[in-house]
Amino acid sequence: MSDSIGACLCPQCDVLVRAADLSQDQLSACPRCGVELDRGTYASREAALAVAAAAAELWILMNAFPLVALTLGGERRQTTLSGAAVALGTHGMPLLALLVALTAIVAPGVEIGLALYVLGRVDALARSGVLGRAVRWFRTVRRWSMVDVFMLGCLVSIVKLANLAQLVVGPALWACAALLPALAFLNLYIRPQRLFGGFGDA
Amino acid sequence: MLDGSNLALGQRTGLALCRGCLEICEIGDRASTRCRRCGELVHARIPRSLEKTAAYLAAAAILYVPANVLPVMHSSSVLVQQDDTILSGVVYLFGSGSWPLGLLVFVASIMVPLLKILSLGVLVWMSARRSREHPLARTRLYRVVDFIGRWSLLDIYAVTMLVALVRMDAVASVQPRLGALAFAAVVVLTLLAAQSFDPRAIWDPVDGDDRCL
Numbered sequence: 001m002s003d004s005i006g007a008c009l010c011p012q013c014d015v016l017v018r019a020a021d022l023s024q025d026q027l028s029a030c031p032r033c034g035v036e037l038d039r040g041t042y043a044s045r046e047a048a049l050a051v052a053a054a055a056a057e058l059w060i061l062m063n064a065f066p067l068v069a070l071t072l073g074g075e076r077r078q079t080t081l082s083g084a085a086v087a088l089g090t091h092g093m094p095l096l097a098l099l100v101a102l103t104a105i106v107a108p109g110v111e112i113g114l115a116l117y118v119l120g121r122v123d124a125l126a127r128s129g130v131l132g133r134a135v136r137w138f139r140t141v142r143r144w145s146m147v148d149v150f151m152l153g154c155l156v157s158i159v160k161l162a163n164l165a166q167l168v169v170g171p172a173l174w175a176c177a178a179l180l181p182a183l184a185f186l187n188l189y190i191r192p193q194r195l196f197g198g199f200g201d202a
Numbered sequence: 203m204l205d206g207s208n209l210a211l212g213q214r215t216g217l218a219l220c221r222g223c224l225e226i227c228e229i230g231d232r233a234s235t236r237c238r239r240c241g242e243l244v245h246a247r248i249p250r251s252l253e254k255t256a257a258y259l260a261a262a263a264i265l266y267v268p269a270n271v272l273p274v275m276h277s278s279s280v281l282v283q284q285d286d287t288i289l290s291g292v293v294y295l296f297g298s299g300s301w302p303l304g305l306l307v308f309v310a311s312i313m314v315p316l317l318k319i320l321s322l323g324v325l326v327w328m329s330a331r332r333s334r335e336h337p338l339a340r341t342r343l344y345r346v347v348d349f350i351g352r353w354s355l356l357d358i359y360a361v362t363m364l365v366a367l368v369r370m371d372a373v374a375s376v377q378p379r380l381g382a383l384a385f386a387a388v389v390v391l392t393l394l395a396a397q398s399f400d401p402r403a404i405w406d407p408v409d410g411d412d413r414c415l
Contacts, residue, residue: 007226009212009217009218009219009226011219011221011340011343011401011402011405011406012225012345012401012402012405013221013337013341013401013402013404013405014211014212014213014402014405014406014409015209015211015212015252016209016210016211016212016215016217032209032405033337033338033341033401033405034338034341034342035341035345049236053388056247066364067363068366070368071367072368072370072373072374073370073374075370075372075373077367077368077369077370078367079367080364083366084362084363084365084366087362087365087369088362088364088365088366088378091365091377091378092378093378093382093383095383095386096362096378096382096383096386098360099358099386099390100362102356102358104359116203130228130284131239131241132222132223132225132237132239132241133240133241135223135240136222136240136242138222139222139223140222143393143397148357148360149352149355149356150355151228152306152353152356152359153357153359153360153363154359154360154363155303155364156306156307156356156357156359156360156401157359157360157361157363157367158292158301158314158362158363159295159298159300159395160294160298160360160364161288161364161367163298163329163366164374165368172247182399184229192223192224192225193224196223196225196239
């Protein structure tokens with residue numbers, strides 16, 4: 001899967017395929033194992049950059065505000081995302097706290113930061129040869145960024161508590177929900193096939 | 203089409219894919235090379251892929267037992283003291299009327315880790331035997347396993363939120379228990395197992411080239 005020699009190498013079955021010129025929403029798949037090799041995207045770099053900026057704001061909102069507030073027996077408790085990770089730590093599960101902090105806070109943050117860094121100056125980075133490194137880091141971090149799973153986990157906890165207490169969904173959970181399509185869009189744009197293809201069209 | 207006899211393959215043309223940035227690198231007969239685009243160390247195949255995957259799987263399989271037997275959390279209130287395992291959490295969701303969510307948690311937390319360990323086990327076993335059977339089906343199985351694995355962390359996040367929210371010391375509180383740690387370890391280990399498995403090991407025996415592996 002690359003373009004320096006106008007070809008793709010299937011990552012799953014090693015077949016060498018000629019790279020296709022794709023129009024928007026067109027997919028190219030490996031002729032032997034069927035894995036998706038590339039897809040045409042129509043978004044411009046400016047649009048992707050705008051989405052990355054929005055994602056950064058949503059990430060800040062997600063961390064700054066409470067996720068859920070709960071009233072039980074006349075007492076009210078609310079928690080932020082980092083507060084939730086810290087609570088695990090104070091209850092004797094520091095490793096678990098670390099896992100939650102890394103996958104739900106740090107990895108998405110780094111993912112968005114790298115997206116901004118890459119999209120902000122694609123051409124300069126490509127010239128100085130840093131682009132490849134940045135894209136590699138993005139791809140690695142992305143695997144451990146689990147905002148989507150966290151969001152669903154939150155919903156499960158809300159359903160579990162709904163019968164027992166009064167719940168208010170906080171701004172951070174809405175931000176979390178809004179962050180999901182933004183991250184999906186960034187993943188579509190920050191792909192080697194797209195960034196190294198020739199960003200004359202970007 | 204399935205047998206690669208007439209196909210240009212990376213290993214026959216001396217090319218290797220960089221897993222970092224998907225660049226095609228000329229590797230020839232060398233064991234490794236540096237990707238000129240991202241600086242990643244490139245190998246024709248993930249080194250010791252099957253051994254690494256098997257090791258992660260073995261660790262995950264062992265921890266799967268305490269992850270399901272030990273309680274993941276302890277709830278205490280004025281009326282009840284209760285230990286909950288993953289399964290009792292699912293039963294509670296079914297009982298409290300939200301069966302779709304119960305089903306979701308059951309699939310994500312109990313079915314997926316188990317099927318993932320079994321599937322990757324079969325993939326490693328068949329590749330180690332250099333089986334030529336059903337390469338396409340096995341590649342698809344790998345894709346499903348790779349795609350679905352992360353969703354198992356769902357229950358860990360749910361427990362995290364319960365612990366953080368329910369802490370009215372006198373009235374009610376929820377505390378995490380060792381089962382949660384074991385369960386999180388199972389999920390992380392299966393994620394690492396899926397990442398270290400090289401799906402090209404499924405096709406190498408089909409292509410009849412013994413240079414790799």
